[in-house]
Amino acid sequence: MVMRRGTRRIRDARCLAAVVAGCAGLALVAGCTDDGDGTKIPPTATGTLEELAARAHCEPKLQTDAQELRQANCTTDDGRYVLATFATDRGQREWINEANDYGGAYLVGRRWVAVSDATVIAALRGRLGGTVETASPHHSGSGGSGGSETEHSGHRGS
Numbered sequence: 001m002v003m004r005r006g007t008r009r010i011r012d013a014r015c016l017a018a019v020v021a022g023c024a025g026l027a028l029v030a031g032c033t034d035d036g037d038g039t040k041i042p043p044t045a046t047g048t049l050e051e052l053a054a055r056a057h058c059e060p061k062l063q064t065d066a067q068e069l070r071q072a073n074c075t076t077d078d079g080r081y082v083l084a085t086f087a088t089d090r091g092q093r094e095w096i097n098e099a100n101d102y103g104g105a106y107l108v109g110r111r112w113v114a115v116s117d118a119t120v121i122a123a124l125r126g127r128l129g130g131t132v133e134t135a136s137p138h139h140s141g142s143g144g145s146g147g148s149e150t151e152h153s154g155h156r157g158s
Contacts, residue, residue, distance in 0.1 A: 042127070042128070045109055046109065046110055059074070061073045068086065070084065071085075081114050082114065084112065089111060092108075092112075095113070096113060101135075103135050105120075107125055107132055108130050108131045108133055109128060109131075112130075114128065
């Protein structure tokens with residue numbers, strides 16, 4: 001069977017529309033999710049560094065105020081953490097990839113991230129939503145096999 005290009009584009013557009021409509025419906029139903037242990041997780045917060053800090057009950061102490069990155073230290077009853085906002089998604093991902101080398105837990109939202117230990121991140125997630133990412137100290141990012149402090153992929157032969 002010979003299919004003309006125009007017909008294929010129409011079919012592809014219909015499939016895309018169906019997928020988008022299905023995802024939009026799912027997003028409306030999702031509103032507030034459960035993290036598996038019964039804790040309600042709010043929709044992921046958005047906003048400026050100050051707006052996110054207010055939602056997290058933090059008085060931010062600004063450390064970096066650049067066009068591409070704004071970063072502050074926060075201390076709340078839950079503990080201390082770093083809150084950062086980014087001008088671009090790419091800038092955020094690059095920052096997280098570099099920070100992963102130091103380990104820790106990361107609460108990630110759209111163009112923002114909070115960094116601390118797992119207990120503080122769990123508490124923040126209850127206020128800011130987001131996705132939790134964790135990294136072990138000295139993560140090589142290259143798929144190394146790990147091992148002891150002196151033998152993992154970042155330190156072999158030293």
